[in-house]
Amino acid sequence: MKIYREKCRLCGEPSKLELGHIAPSFVIKYLKNTSITGYMRRSDEPNITFQDGEKHPLFCRNCENKFSSDENYFAKEVFFPYHKRILGPIKYDYRLGRFCILQAFRKIVYNEVITNKLSIYKPTIRKRLIKARDFFREFLMVGGKTQNEYSNHIIFANLIDNVGSNMPQLPPNINMYLTRSVDTAIVYSEKNKLFIYNKLCKIMILTFITPRKPRDYEGTRIYGAGTLNPSRCDITLPVSILHFWIDRALKVNESQEKLTNAQQELIIKRFLKNEDRILNSECTEAHLADEKLQSN
Numbered sequence: 042m043k044i045y046r047e048k049c050r051l052c053g054e055p056s057k058l059e060l061g062h063i064a065p066s067f068v069i070k071y072l073k074n075t076s077i078t079g080y081m082r083r084s085d086e087p088n089i090t091f092q093d094g095e096k097h098p099l100f101c102r103n104c105e106n107k108f109s110s111d112e113n114y115f116a117k118e119v120f121f122p123y124h125k126r127i128l129g130p131i132k133y134d135y136r137l138g139r140f141c142i143l144q145a146f147r148k149i150v151y152n153e154v155i156t157n158k159l160s161i162y163k164p165t166i167r168k169r170l171i172k173a174r175d176f177f178r179e180f181l182m183v184g185g186k187t188q189n190e191y192s193n194h195i196i197f198a199n200l201i202d203n204v205g206s207n208m209p210q211l212p213p214n215i216n217m218y219l220t221r222s223v224d225t226a227i228v229y230s231e232k233n234k235l236f237i238y239n240k241l242c243k244i245m246i247l248t249f250i251t252p253r254k255p256r257d258y259e260g261t262r263i264y265g266a267g268t269l270n271p272s273r274c275d276i277t278l279p280v281s282i283l284h285f286w287i288d289r290a291l292k293v294n295e296s297q298e299k300l301t302n303a304q305q306e307l308i309i310k311r312f313l314k315n316e317d318r319i320l321n322s323e324c325t326e327a328h329l330a331d332e333k334l335q336s337n
């Protein structure tokens with residue numbers, strides 16, 4: 042294991058930093074185990090397969106350990122039940138909100154330290170992100186249970202197999218994107234909306250920086266405790282989030298077009314070698330739903 046000596050981004054102690062995943066490792070493992078070939082590709086470098094997801098030295102062992110109990114909670118109570126199609130109500134407590142904050146915190150720190158991308162935002166946005174980062178850090182450091190500053194929202198994705206007449210044109214991989222991808226972004230719109238987006242396969246977490254409690258998301262907010270109902274139909278989302286998903290899916294689609302012929306052949310070979318995994322796989326379902334959409 043590689044060891045890095047630097048300041049931990051949570052507790053601030055100079056320490057041996059551990060290589061940690063940006064997306065939790067159980068999500069990466071799940072994606073790998075349920076993929077047909079057992080390999081994953083990054084959308085920015087589609088010609089390279091990787092086995093273990095992206096890892097960076099950001100936190101010390103103590104802090105990584107601190108995170109793991111909330112990660113385990115989310116994995117066991119929310120992520121796996123939903124991906125195993127248990128669609129009934131899920132009771133949750135404060136650990137769910139804290140997990141959401143942890144993901145938002147990781148994303149801001151990642152952009153700040155690894156990609157140096159906080160510099161692309163104008164000063165007012167950067168200021169808000171840094172203020173939120175400091176609040177999240179303090180909240181995580183003291184093991185806070187609930188907070189009423191920034192609202193977390195969870196959206197459960199599912200396959201789209203038919204479209205209403207007023208729906209915008211959907212990209213050919215929209216279902217693959219919605220159900221089979223891991224994605225993360227700091228999203229800013231001209232209307233002053235700023236949120237951290239963390240998509241873990243079929244579960245999307247939005248942590249709002251401004252407005253802290255958006256009015257156009259109804260039925261998706263996470264409180265200190267409550268009941269999640271993944272199959273409820275009465276949630277309201279703004280159309281802008283659909284356009285955002287379309288944009289993200291298109292980006293993945295564009296990158297797939299960069300695949301070299303040799304890589305495409307390799308993928309087909311791996312597919313054929315794993316024929317038994319093709320039936321009943323989530324990938325196949327998503328592909329079929331995408332094909333159905335395109336033929337409508």
Ligand SMILES: [Zn+2]
Binds near residue numbers: 103
């Ligand atoms: Zn630490």
